[in-house]
Amino acid sequence: MAATFHLSVITPTRTLLDEEVTSIVVPGSEGYLGVLAHHAPLIAALAPGKLTVKTEGGQTHVYALSGGFLEVSNNKAILLADAMETLEEIDVERAKKAAERARKRIDEGGKLWDVPRASEALNRALNRIHVHGGR
Amino acid sequence: MATLKQLRRRIRSIKNTQQITKAMEMVAAAKLRRAQGRALASRPYAQKTSEMLQSLAAAAATLSHPLFEQRPVETTSLVVVASDKGLCGSFNMNVFRQLERQFEAEARRGVSLYPVGRRANLYFGKRDWTIDGKVPQLGDQLDFEKARLLALELTNAFIAGKTDKVQLMYTKFRTVASREVVIEDLLPIVPREDAEGAVAGYIFEPSPERIFDTLLPRYVQNRVLQAMAESIASEHAARMLAMGAATKNAKEVLGNLSLQANRMRQAAITKEILDIVGGAEALK
Numbered sequence: 001m002a003a004t005f006h007l008s009v010i011t012p013t014r015t016l017l018d019e020e021v022t023s024i025v026v027p028g029s030e031g032y033l034g035v036l037a038h039h040a041p042l043i044a045a046l047a048p049g050k051l052t053v054k055t056e057g058g059q060t061h062v063y064a065l066s067g068g069f070l071e072v073s074n075n076k077a078i079l080l081a082d083a084m085e086t087l088e089e090i091d092v093e094r095a096k097k098a099a100e101r102a103r104k105r106i107d108e109g110g111k112l113w114d115v116p117r118a119s120e121a122l123n124r125a126l127n128r129i130h131v132h133g134g135r
Numbered sequence: 136m137a138t139l140k141q142l143r144r145r146i147r148s149i150k151n152t153q154q155i156t157k158a159m160e161m162v163a164a165a166k167l168r169r170a171q172g173r174a175l176a177s178r179p180y181a182q183k184t185s186e187m188l189q190s191l192a193a194a195a196a197t198l199s200h201p202l203f204e205q206r207p208v209e210t211t212s213l214v215v216v217a218s219d220k221g222l223c224g225s226f227n228m229n230v231f232r233q234l235e236r237q238f239e240a241e242a243r244r245g246v247s248l249y250p251v252g253r254r255a256n257l258y259f260g261k262r263d264w265t266i267d268g269k270v271p272q273l274g275d276q277l278d279f280e281k282a283r284l285l286a287l288e289l290t291n292a293f294i295a296g297k298t299d300k301v302q303l304m305y306t307k308f309r310t311v312a313s314r315e316v317v318i319e320d321l322l323p324i325v326p327r328e329d330a331e332g333a334v335a336g337y338i339f340e341p342s343p344e345r346i347f348d349t350l351l352p353r354y355v356q357n358r359v360l361q362a363m364a365e366s367i368a369s370e371h372a373a374r375m376l377a378m379g380a381a382t383k384n385a386k387e388v389l390g391n392l393s394l395q396a397n398r399m400r401q402a403a404i405t406k407e408i409l410d411i412v413g414g415a416e417a418l419k
Contacts, residue, residue, distance in 0.1 A: 010180045011180060012177050013173070013180075014176050015176075015179055028341075029345070030341050041336060041338065042337060042339075042340060043187070043190070043340070043346060044346075069187060069349075071187050071190065078183055080184055080187065082353075
C-alpha cells in the first residue's frame with residue numbers, strides 16, 4: 001500500500017474533497033507538478049487545467065480546475081480552487097458558449113471589453129472542454 | 136367607543152396585514168435556507184485562504200507588498216453592509232447604531248463610509264458622514280461581481296494612500312435566532328506574530344511575489360464577498376423572525392377585536408329582543 005496524505009479541496013461554494021490520497025497532479029502556473037506523500041512544504045499558484053487524484057483505493061479521478069492555490073505541509077495538502085468540477089458536472093454546452101463569447105470579446109478589443117479577463121475566461125472554458133473530452 | 140362597523144373594518148384590515156406578514160415569513164424562510172447554505176459553505180474557503188496567507192506571510196517575512204504596509208492611521212474607510220429592504224426588525228438599525236456608537240462626533244472626521252445595500256445608502260446619505268464609494272443595491276442573489284469591484288476600489292484607495300485602514304462592518308450569521316454585528320480589519324493585512332505551526336522553508340512555485348500578486352486580491356475579494364453572504368443570511372433570518380412575531384401579534388389583536396365585536400353584536404341583539412318583548416308586553 002502506497003503511503004498516503006490528506007487532501008482537501010475547497011472552493012468558495014463547497015468542500016469538494018476531503019480524503020486520503022496517494023498522489024495528485026496539479027496544473028501549476030508554470031506547468032504540471034505531482035505531489036506524493038511526505039512532499040516538502042510547498043505553496044503553488046495554479047492555472048486552469050486538469051487535476052488528477054489517485055485515491056487510497058487506487059482509483060484515478062479527474063477534475064477540471066479553474067485555477068487556485070495549493071499548500072502542502074506536514075503531509076497535508078490544501079487546494080483552494082477558484083472553481084472545480086467533476087467530469088460529470090462539466091457543462092460542455094455552457095463552456096462552448098463561454099469560449100465563443102470570450103473569443104468575440106477578445107476580437108472586439110480593448111475599448112469595449114476587459115481583454116485580460118476575457119482571455120482568462122477563454123482559458124477556463126477551453127480547459128473545461130478539454131478535460132471533458134480528453135478522458 | 137368604536138361602532139360595530141368600525142370594529143369589523145379593523146378586523147378585516149388586520150387580517151389582510153396578517154396574510155402579508157405570514158407570506159413574508161414563509162418567503163424569508165425559503166430564502167434563508169439558501170442564503171444560510173451559501174454563507175456557511177464559503178466559510179471554510181475564507182478561513183483557509185486567510186490561513187494560507189498567514190503561512191505565506193510568515194514564511195516570506197522579507198517580502199513586502201503594498202497591502203501589508205502599516206501607516207499611522209489618519210483616515211479609515213469603513214464598509215457598512217446592510218440590506219436592500221426593510222421589514223426585517225432591528226436588523227439595519229443594529230448596524231447603524233453600533234456604527235454611531237463606535238464613532239462619536241469627533242472620531243467621525245477621519246472616517247469615510249462605503250455603504251452597501253439600499254438601506255445603508257438611504258440612512259447615511261442623509262446624515263453627517265463622508266461617503267467615498269457605495270454599492271447602492273446588494274441584489275437578491277449574492278453577486279460576485281459587486282464584491283470584486285468593491286474590493287478593487289478599496290485596494291486601489293489603500294495603495295494610493297487615500298486611506299490608511301479599511302474595515303468591514305456587517306452582521307455575522309450565527310444561528311437562525313442569533314446574529315452579531317462585527318467590525319473586522321481588512322487592510323492592511325497584518326501577519327500574525329505567533330504564526331504557530333508555521334513551516335519554514337516552503338518551496339514557492341512560482342516566486343513568492345507572484346503568488347502574493349494573485350493571492351492577495353483574491354483574499355480581499357473573498358473577505359468582502361463573505362461579509363455580503365453573512366449579511367444576506369442574517370437579513371433573511373431577521374426578517375423571518377420579525378414577520379413571525381408580527382403574525383403572532385396580529386393573531387392576538389384579532390382575538391381581542393373579535394371578542395369585542397361579538398360582545399357588541401350580542402348586546403345589539405339582546406337590545407332588539409328586549410324592544411320586541413317590551414312592545415308585545417305593552418299590547419297585552
